[in-house]
Amino acid sequence: MTGDRASPQGVGEAPVLHAMGLTLEYPGGKRAVDGLELAIPAGMVFGLLGANGAGKTTTIKLLLGLLAPTSGRALVAGKDVARSPAEARRQCAYVPELVALYENFSGLENLRYFAALADQPISQDAAIEQLRGVGLGPDVARQRTRRYSKGMRQKVGLAIALARNTRALLLDEPLSGLDPKAAHDFCDTLSAVVERCRMAVLMATHDIFRARSTCTRVGIMRAGRLIEEVPAAGLAAEELESLYLRTVGEASA
Amino acid sequence: MNPITRHEFVNLYRSRTVRSVASVMTVVVMIAALAGLVTQQHQVQERVAASEYARERWLGQGAKNPHGAAHFGTYVFAPVRALSGLAPGLDEAFGTVVRVEAHVRTPLSGRPMASRPSVGPFGWPSAVSLCELLLPLLAIALGHGTFASHDGAGLLDSVRTACVSRVRLAAGKLFGAQLAMLACVGPMLLGAAGLAVAVEPSTTNLVCILGIVLGITAYAWAWTAVSVAISAATERASTSLVLASGLWATTCLLAPQFAAAHAAAEHPMRDDMSFQRAVRDDLDAGMDGHDSQDARLAVLREHVLAEYGVARVEDLPINFDGLAMQAGEVHAAEVYAHHFDAQWDVLAAQERVMDRASVLAPGLALQRWAGALAQTDLAHHRRLAESVEAFRLEWVAALNDALVRGSRTGDWEYRADVELWATVPSFVAPKPAEIGSLMAQAGAGGVVLLGWSIVAGALALGLGVRRLSIRGGR
Numbered sequence: 001m002t003g004d005r006a007s008p009q010g011v012g013e014a015p016v017l018h019a020m021g022l023t024l025e026y027p028g029g030k031r032a033v034d035g036l037e038l039a040i041p042a043g044m045v046f047g048l049l050g051a052n053g054a055g056k057t058t059t060i061k062l063l064l065g066l067l068a069p070t071s072g073r074a075l076v077a078g079k080d081v082a083r084s085p086a087e088a089r090r091q092c093a094y095v096p097e098l099v100a101l102y103e104n105f106s107g108l109e110n111l112r113y114f115a116a117l118a119d120q121p122i123s124q125d126a127a128i129e130q131l132r133g134v135g136l137g138p139d140v141a142r143q144r145t146r147r148y149s150k151g152m153r154q155k156v157g158l159a160i161a162l163a164r165n166t167r168a169l170l171l172d173e174p175l176s177g178l179d180p181k182a183a184h185d186f187c188d189t190l191s192a193v194v195e196r197c198r199m200a201v202l203m204a205t206h207d208i209f210r211a212r213s214t215c216t217r218v219g220i221m222r223a224g225r226l227i228e229e230v231p232a233a234g235l236a237a238e239e240l241e242s243l244y245l246r247t248v249g250e251a252s253a
Numbered sequence: 254m255n256p257i258t259r260h261e262f263v264n265l266y267r268s269r270t271v272r273s274v275a276s277v278m279t280v281v282v283m284i285a286a287l288a289g290l291v292t293q294q295h296q297v298q299e300r301v302a303a304s305e306y307a308r309e310r311w312l313g314q315g316a317k318n319p320h321g322a323a324h325f326g327t328y329v330f331a332p333v334r335a336l337s338g339l340a341p342g343l344d345e346a347f348g349t350v351v352r353v354e355a356h357v358r359t360p361l362s363g364r365p366m367a368s369r370p371s372v373g374p375f376g377w378p379s380a381v382s383l384c385e386l387l388l389p390l391l392a393i394a395l396g397h398g399t400f401a402s403h404d405g406a407g408l409l410d411s412v413r414t415a416c417v418s419r420v421r422l423a424a425g426k427l428f429g430a431q432l433a434m435l436a437c438v439g440p441m442l443l444g445a446a447g448l449a450v451a452v453e454p455s456t457t458n459l460v461c462i463l464g465i466v467l468g469i470t471a472y473a474w475a476w477t478a479v480s481v482a483i484s485a486a487t488e489r490a491s492t493s494l495v496l497a498s499g500l501w502a503t504t505c506l507l508a509p510q511f512a513a514a515h516a517a518a519e520h521p522m523r524d525d526m527s528f529q530r531a532v533r534d535d536l537d538a539g540m541d542g543h544d545s546q547d548a549r550l551a552v553l554r555e556h557v558l559a560e561y562g563v564a565r566v567e568d569l570p571i572n573f574d575g576l577a578m579q580a581g582e583v584h585a586a587e588v589y590a591h592h593f594d595a596q597w598d599v600l601a602a603q604e605r606v607m608d609r610a611s612v613l614a615p616g617l618a619l620q621r622w623a624g625a626l627a628q629t630d631l632a633h634h635r636r637l638a639e640s641v642e643a644f645r646l647e648w649v650a651a652l653n654d655a656l657v658r659g660s661r662t663g664d665w666e667y668r669a670d671v672e673l674w675a676t677v678p679s680f681v682a683p684k685p686a687e688i689g690s691l692m693a694q695a696g697a698g699g700v701v702l703l704g705w706s707i708v709a710g711a712l713a714l715g716l717g718v719r720r721l722s723i724r725g726g727r
Binding site for chain 2: 093098104105113116118119
């Protein structure tokens with residue numbers, strides 16, 4: 001299934017993830033995110049590219065309500081993140097770059113705990129199935145996560161996110177540090193999940209090749225602003241790379 | 254149980270670091286408890302044997318003038334309290350034996366009372382003092398990463414996005430750490446308490462040891478909350494660890510020493526030489542039963558002669574010398590009481606300084622609490638010393654009375670029969686204090702421990718909630 005794109009059917013629908021003039025300015029005047037406009041409907045995987053420090057992670061944290069914007073608004077499924085943070089978060093799952101898990105618990109226990117935290121308890125059998133669905137077998141799922149590779153942690157992180165049955169999924173560089181096979185498996189799983197659940201997905205990544213093959217649309221950020229936004233369909237990898245280098249290059253020029 | 258609390262508890266309990274620290278601590282404290290109780294039993298046997306020997310020595314002294322017997326003297330041995338094996342308090346500082354003799358009041362210890370610099374710190378290492386020192390380290394191991402380490406690993410962001418209320422999450426983390434602390438120290442404390450009660454079973458001992466366990470638990474709670482609070486206030490787990498360890502070193506190692514030094518400086522004890530000189534000066538100012546030229550003795554003599562209607566002491570049907578000795582003894586007792594009370598008052602003033610210092614160093618509050626309940630604190634030693642002095646006065650009065658009634662004035666060759674020695678009373682140790690009065694004595698320490706627990710808990714909760722708050726830009 002790698003190489004297939006998630007269904008673009010959601011394009012044109014009301015956005016599930018919506019940023020309107022979203023801005024975060026730090027003391028001293030530096031803007032980590034500057035007037036960001038973004039609309040991601042259900043079923044769309046939006047790839048956010050950009051150099052380190054471009055504002056990708058900050059954008060995700062603003063959409064999650066982990067950071068408060070200086071101005072602008074972030075909406076998740078129509079809920080204002082600043083005004084109704086709990087309701088907005090209820091519709092939003094998150095997989096960070098380094099999936100944080102309790103090291104003294106198994107992947108299975110972590111999944112069940114985070115599901116319970118979100119008031120969506122999950123049975124042992126359902127949790128095993130959920131983990132199997134993201135490519136983690138029962139034997140591995142029962143091991144303490146301190147022994148997990150990064151790829152295995154990403155799978156647990158994705159399973160935790162999916163167990164919440166949210167309408168939006170935010171992924172912060174989920175492919176970084178994964179070997180090609182693990183990255184391939186992760187994108188494969190993600191595409192299948194999006195197709196099945198029709199989630200709105202925002203994925204920050206440095207991996208141009210995977211972004212092109214997995215995402216519906218791709219945006220390139222620079223200095224907190226979304227400079228370019230193009231459909232990934234029909235775009236050759238070389239074209240996207242060239243666009244990326246040109247956009248990022250202008251920043252460093 | 255709150256699932257967050259349960260999860261945090263299991264997470265900590267599964268931690269190898271926590272289990273290692275807890276295991277080492279349990280072994281060390283249990284060894285100290287066992288050694289303390291064995292020593293306590295040994296002391297009980299030793300003092301029973303010593304008391305029996307002193308009594309045999311007294312009874313076997315042979316026919317003797319009663320006043321000579323009063324100078325021959327005897328010995329009183331301080332009773333060993335059942336819980337002194339766990340919390341010896343000031344036992345070592347005040348010693349174990351008092352020589353009882355006419356005209357002279359000696360301190361409870363073999364060492365001069367005046368040489369004691371201050372009331373702190375308590376003896377070391379006992380089970381309680383080890384808990385005072387080591388429990389904070391376990392608390393730091395448990396709590397220093399609660400927020401700082403989880404934030405560094407991204408766990409806080411993960412749980413924040415799970416729509417959990419900040420108060421519920423912060424409370425869950427705090428109570429999880431507290432539960433882990435309880436699981437680590439509970440068996441150890443109950444084990445030590447069980448041993449102590451088994452050694453000397455009684456309701457009072459049971460209540461007191463449970464009180465001590467409760468005090469240690471409150472102390473552990475306070476330190477765990479402090480550790481969690483520091484974790485919530487610092488960015489990184491390493492910073493949290495350094496700060497918490499620094500606080501431990503300051504409050505557990507330095508503060509008690511500074512407090513004791515400050516107490517001694519603010520309320521200095523009289524040195525031995527000036528104490529003895531002051532006592533001697535006041536004794537000299539009073540009646541001396543051995544000095545027939547003493548003017549006050551003449552007044553007493555006139556009074557007694559008038560009472561019996563005779564002109565000379567030689568005509569009295571009693572021994573006037575015995576009356577003179579007793580009158581001198583009464584005066585000396587007043588002088589001693591004045592000076593010894595002043596010394597005890599200085600120690601009590603020092604103890605009040607230590608009580609105030611315990612607001613900054615909760616270990617001092619634990620010492621106060623445990624010492625009072627184990628009856629090894631200052632108040633207990635003062636009560637014991639005063640009861641020994643009361644016994645001495647009764648004992649000397651009995652011997653002087655025997656001299657008065659058994660002989661005539663000037664008959665220094667008089668020898669009382671050996672049967673007399675058996676009629677002279679033996680020392681009976683004061684009964685252990687009632688639970689209510691022990692609780693009242695322990696109150697100051699208990700209030701501070703409770704205060705620390707509440708304030709530290711509130712601080713941990715408040716800082717935890719703040720840590721989980723959304724951070725904004727400009």
